[in-house]
Every structure is written in C-alpha cells, then in structure tokens.
Amino acid sequence: xxxxxxxxxxxxAQEGEFITINxxxxxxxxxxxxxxxxxxxxxxxLFMLSSGKKKHGRLIATINIQEKHSSLxxxxxxxxxxxxxxCAVEGGSQGNLIFGKGTKLSVKP
Amino acid sequence: xxxxTQTPSHQVTQxxxxxxxxxxxISNHLYFYWYRQILGQKVEFLVSFYNNEISExxxxxxxxxxxxxxxxxxxxxxxxxxxLEDSAMYFCAxxxxxxxxxxxxxxxxxxxxx
Numbered sequence: 001x002x003x004x005x006x007x008x009x010x011x012x013a014q015e016g017e018f019i020t021i022n023x024x025x026x027x028x029x030x031x032x033x034x035x036x037x038x039x040x041x042x043x044x045x046l047f048m049l050s051s052g053k054k055k056h057g058r059l060i061a062t063i064n065i066q067e068k069h070s071s072l073x074x075x076x077x078x079x080x081x082x083x084x085x086x087c088a089v090e091g092g093s094q095g096n097l098i099f100g101k102g103t104k105l106s107v108k109p
Numbered sequence: 110x111x112x113x114t115q116t117p118s119h120q121v122t123q124x125x126x127x128x129x130x131x132x133x134x135i136s137n138h139l140y141f142y143w144y145r146q147i148l149g150q151k152v153e154f155l156v157s158f159y160n161n162e163i164s165e166x167x168x169x170x171x172x173x174x175x176x177x178x179x180x181x182x183x184x185x186x187x188x189x190x191x192x193l194e195d196s197a198m199y200f201c202a203x204x205x206x207x208x209x210x211x212x213x214x215x216x217x218x219x220x221x222x223x
Contacts, residue, residue, distance in 0.1 A: 033212065042200050043152070043214040062112075088151065096143070098166055099152040 002027040006087050006100035013107050019074040021103045022045050023087030026068065030090050033097065034061050037084040046072070046085075077107045111135040115201050115215035123223055125190050130218045132184045132201030140210070141184045142202040144175065145169070146217075152200070158184065191222045 003026040011018055023032070034046040045077050047054050047061040049070065058077075063070040074081055085102050087095040113131045120129050134141050143155040156166040156176055163176065175187045186201075188195055196219045204210035 003181050010122075031209075034208070035214075040216075041146075041219070042216040043200060045214065048211050088152070096154045096157065096167065102153050 002029070002089055002091055002098045003086055004086075004089055004098050004100040006103050007070075008103060009101065010104045011106070013077050013105070013109050015078055015107055017077050017107075019077050019081075019105065021072045021085050021087075021105070023072070023100055024068060025089045026096075027091065028065075028068075032063055032070050033088040033090065034070070035086040035088060037086055037102065039083070043086070048099075051095045074105075077105075079107045079109050082106050113203055113213050113215035114199055115199075115218050117218055119219045119221070121221045122191055122223065125191060128188045128195075128220060130186045130188075130199050130201075130220070131185070132203075133182055134184055134201065134203030135213055136146065136182070138203035138205050138210075138213070140164075140204045140206070141178070142204075142212075143186045144200045144201065144202065145197040147194075148167055148199045155186070155199075180214075188220075191220075194223050196213055196220055196222045 005024045007022045031050045033048050036044045036046050042076045058075045060073040084102040085100045087100040090097050116131045142159040144152050146152045153168050157164045173189045178184050198219050200217045201215040202212045204212050211213045
C-alpha cells in the first residue's frame with residue numbers, strides 16, 4: 001500500500017515569501033495530484049502530474065519519479081494562498097487516490 | 110466554468126436513519142467518485158463509478174453504502190443505516206478520462222450523525 005507523507009504539516013509565512021511543500025510516496029504511481037482545500041472545506045485541483053514540471057500563475061509543481069518525490073512551490077505568497085495543500089497519488093486503479101494529511105499554510109500580511 | 114455540485118451542503122441525521130447525498134457531475138464527464146474526510150483526518154477514497162457500475166471500492170464502502178446514477182445526471186451516495194462514525198465531509202468528484210483527466214471536486218456535503 002502506498003504511503004504519502006507531506007512536509008511540513010504546518011507552515012506560516014510572511015506575504016511575499018517563496019514557499020515549498022514537499023510530498024513523498026513509497027510505491028510507483030501513475031499520477032500525482034496537488035489539491036487545495038479551502039477553510040470552508042471545498043477541494044480544488046491545482047495540478048495533476050506524471051512527470052516533470054507544471055506551472056500555473058504563481059504555482060509550480062515538480063515531480064521526480066525516480067526519487068518518488070514531488071514539490072509544490074508558491075512564489076510571492078499572498079494571504080489568499082492560506083489553505084490546506086494536499087498531495088494525493090494515483091496508482092493505476094480507477095480513482096483510488098491515496099491522500100497525504102495535508103500542509104496547513106498560513107500567509108500573514 | 111463547469112462545476113460539480115453537491116446537495117445538501119450539511120445534513121444532520123439520527124443514528125440508524127438512511128441518508129442520500131446527491132451530486133451533479135460535469136456533463137461530459139465519464140468517471141465519478143465519492144471520497145470522505147472525517148474531521149481532522151485525511152481524505153479517503155470510497156468508490157469509483159464508470160459506465161453505470163462500480164469500478165472500484167474501498168474497504169470503507171461496505172454493504173451499508175450504495176451508489177447509483179438514476180437519471181444520467183445525478184450521482185448519489187446512499188448510506189442505509191447511519192452510524193456515528195459516518196459523520197464526515199463527503200466529496201463527489203468527476204473527470205473526463207481515467208488517469209489522465211483532471212479531477213473536479215464538489216464543495217462537499219457535511220454529514221452529522223447524532
């Protein structure tokens with residue numbers, strides 16, 4: 001069974017800081033998802049990766065398949081980025097994502 | 110922008126009662142999922158549904174749970190006899206393609222079992 005570990009669990013940053021959240025998994029996967037969970041509970045998909053790097057606005061996600069590791073970077077962080085960021089991996093089964101515990105990010109003005 | 114909608118947003122029920130959570134996936138999506146998140150815990154997979162049948166289910170998805178797509182648009186999760194431990198946020202998600210399609214989540218339905 002795949003284990004998904006995220007670090008850090010909690011992160012407090014000042015507005016404008018560069019932020020990195022890490023995700024490691026134990027077994028080979030077909031895809032990795034980065035998700036954002038709002039304070040109200042709703043989940044938004046940020047990225048789905050199977051290799052390399054993706055960028056969307058101030059968000060960048062990378063994955064190293066050999067090292068079983070992914071990072072989510074936020075450049076020029078803003079208080080509206082405050083949320084829980086969740087890494088989830090997909091192993092080939094139909095939608096059976098295995099989720100990490102999430103990283104709670106708080107960006108202070 | 111198309112979205113997955115879920116109703117109700119919050120339901121309070123007595124233990125032993127039946128609950129139906131409803132989801133309207135995005136119209137051209139083919140794969141549908143239910144996940145749940147107990148307060149303070151990780152999100153967990155419950156079930157995936159494709160071509161009008163369950164394609165995979167987790168250990169959590171026992172005989173008390175069922176899913177159906179009764180009318181081609183709604184996708185429902187039924188819990189036959191709720192237990193206290195069923196209290197959680199339930200998320201519906203859908204995607205166009207298996208494995209390569211982006212997942213779109215609904216806002217969730219919070220179920221409280223008393």
